[in-house]
Amino acid sequence: xxxxxxxxxxxxxxxxxxxxxxxxxxxxxxxxxxxxxxxxxxxxxxxxxxxxxxxxxxxxxxxxxxxxxxxxxxxxxxxxxxxxxxxxxxxxxxxxxxxxxxxxxxxxxxxxxxxxxxxxxxxxxxxxxxxxxxxxxxxxxxxxxxxxxxxxxxxxxxxxxxxxx
Ligand SMILES: [Zn+2]
Numbered sequence: 001x002x003x004x005x006x007x008x009x010x011x012x013x014x015x016x017x018x019x020x021x022x023x024x025x026x027x028x029x030x031x032x033x034x035x036x037x038x039x040x041x042x043x044x045x046x047x048x049x050x051x052x053x054x055x056x057x058x059x060x061x062x063x064x065x066x067x068x069x070x071x072x073x074x075x076x077x078x079x080x081x082x083x084x085x086x087x088x089x090x091x092x093x094x095x096x097x098x099x100x101x102x103x104x105x106x107x108x109x110x111x112x113x114x115x116x117x118x119x120x121x122x123x124x125x126x127x128x129x130x131x132x133x134x135x136x137x138x139x140x141x142x143x144x145x146x147x148x149x150x151x152x153x154x155x156x157x158x159x160x161x162x163x164x165x
Contacts, residue, residue, distance in 0.1 A: 001037040004052040009091050009139065009156065013050050018057035018135045021071040024113035028058075032069045032111060035060045044089045046127045048134030051090050059131035064124040070108035073132045076117070077105040078125075086126060086140050092159045096152050098143050104128045 007013055021028065031049075039047035039060060046061035057072045080102030087093035104125040106118050120128055130140055141149045 001033045003041045004038045007053045015137045016055045017137045018055050046131040048131045057135040063127040066124045073108040076107045079103045091156045094155045100126050
């Protein structure tokens with residue numbers, strides 16, 4: 001297992017719609033091992049393939065007891081609303097308040113290519129939505145009004161300078 005380098009905003013790959021995962025083989029398993037390792041190393045609860053520079057529809061997560069690999073993820077149902085803080089490893093975890101659905105149902109393929117559906121609420125639902133967005137080339141800041149988005153980007157650039165990453 002290897003900790004991969006996290007791709008940071010404004011890298012192009014983060015704005016690309018990912019390609020579908022088609023091979024469910026040992027390479028995919030090894031990639032997902034690396035993604036978990038990278039996520040834990042950076043104390044994240046979710047990590048999508050574009051965040052390590054790969055334009056693929058794939059993410060891993062371990063959030064509030066839900067640990068899974070999601071290939072070709074889609075959100076098939078949402079309900080309710082929650083307002084809470086959210087951050088992203090590709091933006092130095094600079095937090096912002098984002099309104100999301102309270103409940104979300106994820107449909108995706110596991111490491112063997114088997115389709116599954118999983119419902120979550122609260123923070124885990126937020127994670128489903130955030131990571132599926134990454135696979136569609138969207139970042140959490142895209143959900144913010146322009147002024148707040150610019151503020152977050154400014155903060156992120158400042159943190160980068162301070163910590164020299
Ligand atoms: Zn993210």
